[in-house]
Amino acid sequence: MATVDDLKFHEFDDAANLLAANPDAVTISIDEPAEKPKTKHGHLQDSGREEDDELLGTDDSDKTELLAGQKKSAPFWTFEYYQTFFDVDTYQVLDRIKGSVFPVPGKNFVRLYIRSNPDLYGPFWICATLVFAIAISGNLSKFFIHLGKPDFHYVPEFRKVSIAATAIYAYAWLVPLALWGFLMWRNSKVVNIVSYSFLEIVCVYGYSLFIYIPTAILWIIPQKALRWVLVVFALCLSGSVLVMTFWPAVRDDNRRIAVATIVTVVLLNALLAVGCLAYFFDAPELDLVMPTTTLPQNVTIRAIKEQ
Structure with missing residues (x-):
């Protein structure tokens, strides 16, 4: 029964034979992570989305709570x-x-x-x-x-x-x-x-x-x-x-x-x-003038007759 080390050795042997036959050949190892470009691309998408959210005045946490139906407003009488x-x-x-x-x-x-x-x-x-x-x-x-x-x-x-x-x-x-x-x-x-x-x-x-x-x-x-x-x-x-x-x-x-x-x-x-x-401001204001006291006409005439 072939073990993992045997499979890796056969893979390395096949790659060596391929390079010997064609020096311009390119080999890809199955152990290399293929998620880096995707992660980088996803990071760019996230940064662009964050910029849009910042311009729109939204927040990721609030949006998640709203989509999940967890953010509920209190009753209006409270x-x-x-x-x-x-x-x-x-x-x-x-x-x-x-x-x-x-x-x-x-x-x-x-x-x-x-x-x-x-x-x-x-x-x-x-x-x-x-x-x-x-x-x-x-x-x-x-x-x-x-x-x-x-x-x-x-x-x-x-x-x-x-x-x-x-x-x-x-x-x-x-x-x-x-x-x-x-x-x-x-x-x-x-x-x-x-x-x-x-x-x-x-x-x-x-x-x-x-x-x-x-x-x-x-x-x-x-x-x-x-x-x-x-x-x-x-x-x-x-x-x-x-x-x-x-x-x-x-x-x-x-x-x-x-x-x-x-x-x-x-x-x-x-x-x-x-x-x-x-x-x-521009309403016409009436000047408050102290009223002058005037004697009634009959009182004035009576005072003159008494003199």
Whole structure:
């Protein structure tokens, strides 16, 4: 019975005879591993896939859990369900703020920053900061305009905080809700329309409002021309984020509907900015003049008769 050593010896003997007969012949040993090219090729494929996942903002572990059905969301009445909406670090928030202030032409804000981990932390605090920035700046603007007038008595208007909060949070939540419903309706009509989740749309609107925070602070300067230049500049940046995000979602729809949708998005954004500027800063203020006391006519006549 032939052993393994005998087989190897016969293989070596046959190879030696073949080389002696044909020096140009090439021999291949059965012991050489043939998996190196495949492993290298597989490594290249994995690296390319990792680069694609990094650009798309996905993660292998999350994808594996989703495919396996192991990643389940908590019920909506639990605290864990809403905790996931605030699971974001400072670097992600700053990166998304930077992306909203410096929009890149041709880049989708949702796919580039939001889709990997949409959050409510950034939009909530951006809206809250904008509310106080507009209310405080509006009061300071009124104070500086009437500074030095002896008949003016400054009284802080705290109602501006509630008015600003109502306007900004209604814009940041109700407009995305209406837009999300509209896109869902059009998605049932047109197959090629890109769909966004409600949370992604809220993120876009929330982060697009960040540019109005420094703008509202600069509105304290009592120069109407400068204020309108600032509001136009902020509108261009905030509106460009919205247009570059939602145009790919409606461009395959009917041309008139697509254009009307984008125009409506831009007009609502402009209405918020111009409305805040006109109400909190450029509203005509009535000078508070101390009323002069006048005696009734009959009292004056009686005093003259007594003299």
